[in-house]
Amino acid sequence: MNKKPIIIDTDPGIDDAVALAIALHDKTLDVRLITTVHGNVSLEKVTRNALKLLHFFNKDVPVAAGSDRPLLRDVIDASEVHGESGMDGYEFAAPGNILLKDEHAVNAMYKEIMESKEKITLVPIGPLTNIALLIRLYPEVVKEIKEIVLMGGSTSRGNASPAAEFNILADPEAAKIVFQSSVPIVMLGLNIGDKAKIYNEDSKKIKDLNQTGRMIHDLFQHYRGGTMETGLTMYDSTAIGYLSKPDMYQVAEAYVDVEVTGQLTMGATIVDLEHQFEQQSNAKVAVDLDDQAFKHWLINSLARCN
Ligand code: RIB
Ligand code: CA
Numbered sequence: 001m002n003k004k005p006i007i008i009d010t011d012p013g014i015d016d017a018v019a020l021a022i023a024l025h026d027k028t029l030d031v032r033l034i035t036t037v038h039g040n041v042s043l044e045k046v047t048r049n050a051l052k053l054l055h056f057f058n059k060d061v062p063v064a065a066g067s068d069r070p071l072l073r074d075v076i077d078a079s080e081v082h083g084e085s086g087m088d089g090y091e092f093a094a095p096g097n098i099l100l101k102d103e104h105a106v107n108a109m110y111k112e113i114m115e116s117k118e119k120i121t122l123v124p125i126g127p128l129t130n131i132a133l134l135i136r137l138y139p140e141v142v143k144e145i146k147e148i149v150l151m152g153g154s155t156s157r158g159n160a161s162p163a164a165e166f167n168i169l170a171d172p173e174a175a176k177i178v179f180q181s182s183v184p185i186v187m188l189g190l191n192i193g194d195k196a197k198i199y200n201e202d203s204k205k206i207k208d209l210n211q212t213g214r215m216i217h218d219l220f221q222h223y224r225g226g227t228m229e230t231g232l233t234m235y236d237s238t239a240i241g242y243l244s245k246p247d248m249y250q251v252a253e254a255y256v257d258v259e260v261t262g263q264l265t266m267g268a269t270i271v272d273l274e275h276q277f278e279q280q281s282n283a284k285v286a287v288d289l290d291d292q293a294f295k296h297w298l299i300n301s302l303a304r305c306n
Contacts, residue, residue: 001028002118003027003028003029003030004028004029004030004121004243005030005032005116005118005119005120005121006023006029006030006031006032006120006121006122006123006243007031007032007033007034007035007109007112007113007120007121007122007123008020008023008031008033008034008035008123008124008125009034009035009036009037009066009105009109009122009123009124009125009126009130009131010034010035010036010037010046010050010124010125010126010236011036011037011038011039011040011041011046011086011125011126011127012036012040012046012049012050012053012086012087013039013040013041013046013049013078013082013086013087013125013126013236014081014082014083014086014087014088014089014219014220014222014223014225015223015225015233015234015235015236015237016040016049016125016126016236017049017053017087017216017219018216018234018236018237018298018302019125019151019234019236019237019239019240020034020050020053020057021053021057021212021216021301021302021305022237022240022244022298022301022302022305023123023240023243024054024057024059024061025057025301025304025305025306026240026243026244026301026304027304028243028244029240029243029244031059031061032061032112032116032120033061033062033063033064033108033109033112034050034054034061034062034063034064035063035064035065035066035105035108035109035130036050036063036064036065036066036105036126037066037067037105037124037126037127037129037130038067038068038069038070038075038077038126038127038129038170039077039078039126039127039166039167039170040077040078040079040081040082040086040126041077041078041079041082041084041085041086042068042075042077043065043066043067043068043069044068045085045086046086046126047063047065047100048095049085049086049087050063051063051095051096051097051099051100052087052092052093052094052095053092054095054099055092055093055095055096056092056093056212056215057212057305057306058306060099061099062099062101062108063099063100063101064100064101064103064104064105064107064108064109065100065104065105066104066105066106066129066130066133067105067106067129067130067133069129070127070129070170070171070173070174071129071132071133071171071173071174072173073171073172073173075170076160076166076169076170078160078166080224081223081224081225082222082223082224083222087219088219088222089218089219089220089221089222089223090215090218090219105130106130106133106134106137106138109122109130109134110134110137110138110141113141113144113145114141114144118146119144119145119146120144120145120146121145121146121147121148121149121243122145122147122148122149122150122183123148123149123150123239123240123243124148124150124151124152124167124178125150125151125167125235125236125239126167126170127167127168127170127171127174127175128150128152128167128168128171128174128175128177128178129170129171129174131148131150131174131178132171132173132174132175132177132178133174135177135178135181135183136177142181142182142183145183145184146184147183147184147185147186148178148183148184148185148186149185149186149188149239149242149243150167150178150185150186150187150188150239151167151188151189151193151235151236151238151239152165152167152168152175152187152188152189152269153165153167153168153175153187153189153190153256153258153269153271154189154190154191154268154269154271155189155191155269155271155273155285155287156189156190156191157190158190158267158268159190160267161264161266161267162264163259163262163264163265163266163267163268164259164265164266164267164268164269165189165190165267165269168258168267168268168269169266169267170267172258172259172260172266172267173260175258175267175269176257176258176260179256179257179258179269179282179283180257180282182282184284185256185282185283185284186242186251186283186284186285186286187256187269187271187283187284187285187286188235188238188239188242188249188286189269189271189285189286190235191286191287192238192249192286192288192289193233193234193235193238194233195288195289195291195294196233196234196235196237196238196241196289196291196294196295196298197226197230197231197232197233197234197291197295198220198231198232198234198295198298199228199229199231199232200228200229202295202299203216203217203220203228203232204217205299206220206299206302209299209302209303209305210302210303210305210306211306212302212305212306213302213303213305216302220232234294234298237298238286238289238294241294241297241298242286244297244301245293245297248289248290248293248294248297249286249288249289249290250286250287250288250289251284251285251286251287252273252284252285252287253281253283253284253285254271254272254273254275254281254283254285255271255272255275255277255279255280255281255282255283256269256270256271256272256282256283256285257269257270257272257277257279258270271285273285273287
């Protein structure tokens with residue numbers, strides 16, 4: 001079977017680490033490039049975290065660092081959720097920089113997309129700054145991208161504010177550019193991530209799988225995206241899950257736009273599931289997830305790691 005070529009744009013991030021572990025060991029996916037973006041912690045830290053993970057997994061995937069800040073606004077972070085390093089809880093070996101490309105993520109993405117024989121799927125699991133810059137700097141790339149499968153937004157409430165999910169709130173203008181780009185989009189929002197939960201007994205199973213499982217179990221002790229009792233939310237893995245096993249999801253076509261002026265609602269994704277704006281749909285929005293199938297998929301996927 002032909003592997004699906006993808007580029008993952010990420011801000012590792014403990015839930016990003018789980019998503020990357022799965023994607024890098026999924027035989028149906030061809031991870032061509034990993035690009036990093038400001039988000040959970042600084043660009044420098046998320047880039048080192050991506051390199052640490054690739055060294056840990058012994059995977060030779062090129063990494064390119066992207067934007068260290070949003071298009072317009074001040075940087076925010078989520079170190080209270082992931083720890084100061086962005087991946088607190090496990091002492092990774094120093095990775096070196098051999099996989100780090102000496103070019104900006106946007107240029108690396110552009111070249112990979114334009115030189116690829118097959119159309120590439122972009123998988124942003126952090127703020128959308130790099131993707132927005134790619135679209136603005138190289139408009140010709142829009143028709144060459146197969147799809148953008150992104151973790152971000154919500155059909156309901158936010159997590160970084162009552163109205164906004166973190167990846168969107170971190171750069172609302174970038175998100176607006178992406179949703180208005182006409183690139184086919186699949187949106188995996190908090191409404192899905194909040195069903196994608198790992199509990200204490202699951203984490204113990206993961207720990208017993210292999211050394212990746214032991215590393216992830218250690219990270220989970222420091223992850224504050226939920227608790228072991230209420231469930232740890234595997235937000236970013238929901239984007240990988242959609243690529244790997246889409247039948248776990250129910251999706252609906254909808255017009256999605258991003259609030260960029262509201263004081264209280266800044267960064268909210270307005271998902272018009274009832275077509276009240278009478279706008280053409282611009283995204284497939286995941287509206288439900290088979291949570292038991294997802295959990296089994298996640299654990300079975302981690303079992304394939306080293
Ligand atoms: O709101 C969840 C998202 O914000 C995830 O991508 C998590 O890693 C953080 O970046
Ligand atoms: Ca993330």
